Amino acid sequence: MTPQDPPSPPTVSVVVPCYRYGHFLPACVRSILDQEGVDVDVLIVDDASPDDSAAVAHRLAEEDPRVRVLVHAVNQGHIATYNEGLAAVRGEYVVLLSADDMLAPRGLANATALLAANPDVGLVYGFTRSFSVExxxxxxxxxxxxxxxxxxxxxxxCHRASNPISTPEVVMRAETMRDLVGYDDRLPHAADFLLWLRTATRASIGRVNGVDLAYYRVHGANMHMSQYPGALRDLGERKRAFDILFDEDAAHLPDAAALRDAADRGVAREALVLACRAYRRGVPGDEEAEALARLVDLAERIWPPSRTSRLRRSYEAQVARARRGRGPLLPRRLAEVRDRGIDHLRWRRFRRSGIDGALGWL
Structure with a gap:
């Protein structure tokens, strides 16, 4: 479908939860206020930050009447902070943007144009660019x-069992958000994923192609996600998100049993792909090997047939080589080149299809 701007500027409320990110707030808020083609307002919710975040937020509100501030006297946690802000929005559309992230120029106009032209769409996503400084x-x-x-x-x-949405780029219809009652505090690390899944049970999903909607800041506080214990937690919560969806929203899903099986298989595949990749790059230390073994155990618990899969056999063969004191079949540099090629194929598939997921078979 060819994009077209709506005849009048849509109203968008952007909630900015903040905890100890006062030094990032000015750039974040400026990226919102500078959006073209929309009428925007900003609500900063500071969750009792011990730094100067509240003072920075109040200064920004004094400089622009479109900015409001809520400050918690006691820390309430990120999920409660998200939901309090989202419950207070006034716009037709709503965005949740972390204080360390930013919106891309015309990001809101590009996303809301799709929503305005398609009333059945409840959520729009697209591309998010990563950055560290500028x-x-x-x-x-x-x-x-x-x-x-x-x-x-x-x-x-469900078939890919991966979250294709980075979060900063999401624009939701406020009516849809209110219907779903925000983020689920049972999933501190995957509440966003569950919200996207539940949205799809009530509305169509849209993606804006060929543009960047937001920026995700990579820094020391969020780099833990690349570690294998972090992957174990992420996959466990992803599985939990699917379970909550199928347990509580099955009435909206005509083929819930088949979708649940596909999701279980997909999460198991992701866990085994990660474990095999680690051994392809070298013999892991004891602590890393233990974390990888837990990933494989998770795969078997989630989808028992994975025990006889090709990926599981590959993992066991690589573990056996490591125990005999033998390294990977390929030199590390060749394995890294291979993995970069796989990552590129995965990215191209996501860019083309809008759906992410590991490359591999069970």
């Missing part, structure tokens, strides 16, 4: 839109 130039001219009926998008995500 964000790179953004692509701002939308090439096309992709729109999936919610059931179709959910089926694709």
């Amino acid at each position: 964000p790179p130039p953004a692509r701002t001219a939308a090439r096309s839109w992709s729109i999936w009926p919610g059931e179709e998008w959910l089926r694709l995500v």
Whole structure:
């Protein structure tokens, strides 16, 4: 579908939860207030930060009447902070943007154009660029839109069992957010994923193609996600998100049993792919090997047939080589080149299809 701007500027409320990110707040808020083609307001919710975040937020509110501030006297945690802010929004559309992230130029205009033209769409996502110091130039001219009926998008995500949405780029219809009552505090690390899944049970899902909607800041406080214990937690919570969806929203899913099986298989595949990749790159130390073994155990608990899969056999063969004091079949540099090629293929598939997921078979 060819993108077109709506006839009048849509209203967008952006909630900015903040904890100890006062030094990032000015850039974050400026990226919101500078958005073209929309009427925007900002609500900063500071969760009792011990730094100067509250003072910075109040200064920003004094400088621009579109900015409001809520400050917690006692820390309430990120999920409660998210939901308090989202419950107080006034716009037709809503965004949750962490204080360390930023919106890309025209990101809101590009996303809300799709929502305005398609009343059945409840959530829009797209591309998020990573940065550490200064964000790179953004692509701002939308090439096309992709729109999936919610059931179709959910089926694709269940088969890949991976979250294709980074979070900073999401724009939701406020009515849909209110219907779903925000983020679920049972999932501190995957509440966003569950929210996307539940949205697909009520509405269509859209993606803006060929543009950057937001920027995700990579820094020391969020780099833990690359470690294998972090992957174990992430996959465990992803499984839990699927379970909550199928246990509590089955009435909205005509093929819930088949989707649950596909999701279980997909999460197991992701765990085994991670474990095999680690051994391809070298003999892991004792602590890392233990974490990898837990990933494999998780895969078997989630989807028992994975025990006889090709990926499981590959993992066991590599473990056996390591125990005999033999390294990987390929030199480390060749293994890294191979993995970069696989990552590139995964990225190309995501760019083309809008759905992420590990490359591998069970």
